[in-house]
Each structure stands twice: as C-alpha cells, then as structure tokens.
Amino acid sequence: MNSTKCILATTELLLVLPAMLFMTSLLVRNLEPAQYEPARSAIRVVEWYGAHPWTLGIFLIALPLTVFIIGCVALLRSWLTDAKLRQAALEAFAAVRAHLATLAIAGATVVAAGVLAVVAIHVITD
Secondary structure (H helix, E strand, O other): OOHHHHHHHHHHHHHHHHHHHHHHHHHHOOOOOOOOOOHHHHHHHHHHHHHOOHHHHHHHHHHHHHHHHHHHHHHHHHHHHOHHHHHHHHHHHHHHHHOHHHHHHHHHHHHHHHHHHHHHHHHHHO
C-alpha cells in the first residue's frame, strides 16, 4: 500500500471515529444495567452527544458523509487506474458465483448466531 492510500485510510478512520463511538455507545448502554461499566460510560457518551446539538450535524452527518464521498472517489480512481484490482475483483465475483449456496448457508448461520446472541442477552437481562 502506498503512503497516499495509507494516509487517506487513516484520515477516513479518524473522521468516522466520533460516529462509531456514538453508535457503539448506543448499543453498549443497553447491554448491562446503568450502574455497571461499560454501560455507565456509554450512557455518559450518549448524554454528551444529546446535550450538544451541533454533534448531530457534524459528528453524525458531515464527517461520515465526507468519508463516504472521499472513499467513493478514491475507490473509483483505483478501479479505473489499476488493472490488477479489476482482475482480482472479477476473480472474486467468479468464486462467489461458484460457491453461492455455501456462502448463503454461512450467511444464514451468522445471522442465526446474531439472533441467538440478542435473545440470550435479552433473557439474561430480564
């Protein structure tokens, strides 16, 4: 990976980090009772975002939108200039097509595991 792509990837991760923190806090605050960690810290993060109205516009809309646009442009530029990338993508699509049933089984298994995890958390917390 060249240094420009590395810098771009790092910058994009840093720009989307505040939104990831908020979304993760929304999830974590519901996993445990509020008096225990990490739920207590997650509640503080969510409350901070709620107390500052500008965070919605900047951290949750503007920065992720910027990352999305820059990422699309960078991916399109890579797609148009890199023949090896196009060839690798075509080979990956061919492999997916050849093993579609197995991938569907794997996807359904992962979804089932997620559903079971959510149900287990719900049963444990009630």
